[in-house]
Amino acid sequence: xxxxxxxxxxxxxxxxxxxxxxxxxxxxxxxxxxxxxxxxxxxxxxxxxxxxxxxxxxxxxxxxxxxxxxxxxxxxxxxxxxxxxxxxxxxxxxxxxxxxxxxxxxxxxxxxxxxxxxxxxxxxxxxxxxxxxxxxxxxxxxxxxxxxxxxxxxxxxxxxxxxxxxxxxxxxxxxxxxxxxxxxxxxxxxxxxxxxxxxxxxxxxxxxxxxxxxxxxxxxxxxxxxxxxxxxxxxxxxxxxxxxxxxxxxxxxxxxxxxxxxxxxxxxxxxxxxxxxxxxxxxxxxxxxxxxxxxxxxxxxxxxxxxxxxxxxxxxxxxxxxxxxxxxxxxxxxxxxxxxxxxxxxxxxxxxxxxxxxxxxxxxxxxxxxxxxxxxxxxxxxxxxxxxxxxxxxxxxxxxxxxxxxxxxxxxxxxxxxxxxxxxxxxxxxxxxxxxxxxxxxxxxxxxxxxxxxxxxxxxxxxxxxxxxxxxxxxxxxxxxxxxxxxxxxxxx
Numbered sequence: 001x002x003x004x005x006x007x008x009x010x011x012x013x014x015x016x017x018x019x020x021x022x023x024x025x026x027x028x029x030x031x032x033x034x035x036x037x038x039x040x041x042x043x044x045x046x047x048x049x050x051x052x053x054x055x056x057x058x059x060x061x062x063x064x065x066x067x068x069x070x071x072x073x074x075x076x077x078x079x080x081x082x083x084x085x086x087x088x089x090x091x092x093x094x095x096x097x098x099x100x101x102x103x104x105x106x107x108x109x110x111x112x113x114x115x116x117x118x119x120x121x122x123x124x125x126x127x128x129x130x131x132x133x134x135x136x137x138x139x140x141x142x143x144x145x146x147x148x149x150x151x152x153x154x155x156x157x158x159x160x161x162x163x164x165x166x167x168x169x170x171x172x173x174x175x176x177x178x179x180x181x182x183x184x185x186x187x188x189x190x191x192x193x194x195x196x197x198x199x200x201x202x203x204x205x206x207x208x209x210x211x212x213x214x215x216x217x218x219x220x221x222x223x224x225x226x227x228x229x230x231x232x233x234x235x236x237x238x239x240x241x242x243x244x245x246x247x248x249x250x251x252x253x254x255x256x257x258x259x260x261x262x263x264x265x266x267x268x269x270x271x272x273x274x275x276x277x278x279x280x281x282x283x284x285x286x287x288x289x290x291x292x293x294x295x296x297x298x299x300x301x302x303x304x305x306x307x308x309x310x311x312x313x314x315x316x317x318x319x320x321x322x323x324x325x326x327x328x329x330x331x332x333x334x335x336x337x338x339x340x341x342x343x344x345x346x347x348x349x350x351x352x353x354x355x356x357x358x359x360x361x362x363x364x365x366x367x368x369x370x371x372x373x374x375x376x377x378x379x380x381x382x383x384x385x386x387x388x389x390x391x392x393x394x395x396x397x398x399x400x401x402x403x404x405x406x407x408x409x410x411x412x413x414x415x416x417x418x419x420x421x422x423x424x425x426x427x428x429x430x431x432x433x434x435x436x437x438x439x440x441x442x443x444x445x446x447x448x449x450x451x452x453x454x455x456x457x458x459x460x461x462x463x464x465x466x467x468x469x470x471x472x473x474x475x476x477x478x479x480x481x482x483x484x485x486x487x488x489x490x491x492x493x
Contacts, residue, residue, distance in 0.1 A: 027218040028358045029284040030130070031271065032350070034083070034222075035264055036076065036142055036168075036229040037315060039294020039308045040324045041251070042261055050245060050252035051261045055269030056288060056328065063286070063330030064339045064379060070409075071292045072347040074315060074322040074395055074402075076167055077101075077144050079291040079347050080224075084125040084145065084155065086351030086372035090394040091461040092116060092123075097167050098144055099181075104397070109420045109472045110404060112397045113464035118146030119155065126351050127156030130220045130358065138210045139163055141203050141224035157222070161189040161206045169226055172199040172233045180231075187226075198235055200227045200260075204267035208274040218358075223271065227264050228306075230299050234259035251307040282332045285357050287350060290325040293317070297400050312435040316399025318407040318416055319435050323393060331357060334379050341382035344409060346391055348372045353379075390450075392457045396466045404466045408454040415440075415450035419466055424451065 040046055044053045045060040072082035077097040078089035089095050093116045104112035119125075127137045136159075139152035143163030152160040170178035170185040174197035177186035190202050207223050238259035246255055268288065275281040294306040296314030308314050308321035315322055327345065329335060352372035377384045390410040396419060397404055404419040412430040417423075426440040426447050440447045458465075 026283070029214075029218055029275075029280060030135075030220045030354055030358065031275070031284055031286045032083075032220070032222050032354070033268060033271070033286070033288040034080070034142075034224045035288070035290050036224070036226055037292065037295045037305075038228055038261075038264075038290035038326060039306050039314065040290075040311055040321070040326060041308055042228070042294055042306060043326050045328075046326055048252060048261075049250040050242060050255075050258045052258075053261060053265040055265045055272060059268070059272065059286065059288060059330055060328045061338050063328055063337070064335040064341055064382060066327040066329070066341050066343075066345055068342055068344045069289065069325055069327030070323045070344065070346045070391060070393075071290065071325045073393065074292050074317055075399070076142075076229075076291045080143075080145055081119050082346075082348045082371075083291075083350055084119060084127070085123045086126070086348050086369040087123070088348060088371045088392070088461055090392075090458070090463040091371070092119070093462075093464055094119065095395060095464070096397045098146070098165055099167065100397070106469070106471075108398055108403075109469055109474075110466035111469050112404060112466050115464060118150040121150065121154060125155045126354055127152070127220060127222065129156070129355060130218075131156045131158065133358070134218065135220050135358075136214050136217045137220045137222075138207075139222045139224065140206050140210070141222075142167070142226050142229075143224070159210060162187050162203060162226075163224070164188065168229045168231070169199060171231060172227070173197065174199075174202075176202075196235075198263065200225060200263050200267050204270050207271055211271070211274050211278060211280070220354075221271075225264060225267075228257060228260045230295070230305070232256050232260065232299055232302055232305060234263055238262055251309045253307070254302055254305060256302070257306055284332075285354070286330045287328070287353075289327045289347070289350070291347075293320075293322040293325060296321065310434050313401050315401065316395075317401040318393050318395055318405050319401075320429070320433065322401060323407075329353075329375065329379060331379050334376075336382070339382045341378050343378055343382075343385060344388075344391055345373070345375060345378070345386070349375050390453055390457075392454065394458060394461075394463045396464060406454055406458060406463075408450050408457070410450060410453065413446055413450060415447060415454065417451060417454060426450070 045057040071079045073079045073089045075097050078094050081094045095115050098117050101115045101117040131137050137157045138159040139157040140161045144167045147165050152163050166185050169187050170180035174193040176199050234256050239256050242258035243255035275284050293314050294308045299305050311321035313319040313321040348371045353375040356374035356376045373386045390408050393407045407416045414427050416425040424440040425438045427435045
């Protein structure tokens with residue numbers, strides 16, 4: 001009892017098998033799949049034209065598809081921090097990918113803040129929550145949340161394969177190492193292989209082996225695919241398959257990227273099939289999402305990596321194309337097959353959702369954060385509401401698609417405030433999903449109300465702000481106007 005009270009006082013939760021005994025085998029397993037840089041319209045079930053994703057589409061047909069799901073940030077590390085911690089990136093002061101956290105550009109109109117590089121160890125991750133409740137935990141794939149002193153092993157994971165402080169591999173082909181971004185990169189923990197082996201396949205080999213090895217223990221698998229991030233590479237036969245299908249009228253034109261999406265889908269199918277063959281599918285919560293919007297910039301020989309139409313812009317931006325992402329959840333016996341939810345939700349919500357599901361509303365004592373709302377009510381009734389007045393984003397940095405910016409969505413209204421010049425843009429997402437018509441001047445009352453909400457939220461989370469650059473002479477562009485050597489290097493993280 002004394003130990004139990006000590007744990008409760010620290011905000012952790014105790015599994016039913018620890019306080020009631022004998023129920024471990026009945027507890028939910030959790031599989032969280034994050035596909036790197038996957039755009040909102042990159043999946044067949046979200047309207048992709050060139051891409052084929054039959055296994056993910058089948059997962060959506062068996063579960064719930066969210067139409068208005070958002071990443072917590074428009075780039076990778078901040079969203080991954082939000083997934084792991086349930087905290088907003090601005091509150092953590094983790095608002096840009098790790099490699100750039102301590103090195104803001106000094107030649108722009110404003111100077112972005114120096115931000116936190118590593119997910120702080122005192123933060124209680126979802127893996128730590130589950131580990132302490134008797135779960136065996138595995139992280140496979142991209143980590144990007146800290147140096148070796150902050151790797152997954154320090155944040156609640158029993159098994160770690162493939163994770164480093166880097167945001168992308170040098171290559172997707174064996175031996176998965178080489179020069180990239182002026183340094184030598186590698187992917188650890190995969191063992192020996194052979195020429196032609198593909199990283200996405202090899203990551204999945206490790207995932208299905210973990211499912212086998214977990215046996216009767218409840219488990220948490222965080223499958224963090226490096227794909228479909230750069231480098232844009234895939235197996236030749238798959239690239240040729242999609243090259244034959246490209247047509248001028250399609251939004252998606254990149255056959256190699258389509259092949260990467262298809263390979264990802266094949267491997268998601270392998271995980272789902274292993275759950276089924278082990279008779280674990282009926283007691284496993286499966287979540288699939290992305291860390292930010294699709295990457296629309298040029299890369300290597302490609303004029304554009306993907307296209308997020310009908311959404312505006314892409315990765316890095318706080319327009320819908322940069323933050324609206326796929327989210328599919330299957331909770332057997334709870335989610336109605338083929339259901340669709342239009343409630344706005346965000347990455348931070350997955351933290352409390354997982355706790356709520358595995359605790360079965362009473363068998364655990366939940367620990368959460370104010371930013372994280374359980375999606376369990378929506379999984380039970382897609383027409384339900386979370387009662388949250390607004391969603392907020394803060395990206396005080398530059399990217400090829402944006403200058404420093406904050407945003408708020410309240411109902412169907414969305415306001416963006418650009419931090420170089422305090423300019424405002426207001427959109428009605430119900431009528432204007434593509435954010436083409438700026439209503440800031442036409443709707444001054446709504447603009448003022450949302451701006452006040454945004455400022456109050458930034459103050460409440462102690463958001464870091466950019467500062468004026470005294471050496472600025474107006475020579476550089478404020479917004480993305482096309483590819484340059486500088487922004488291509490920047491955008492490839």
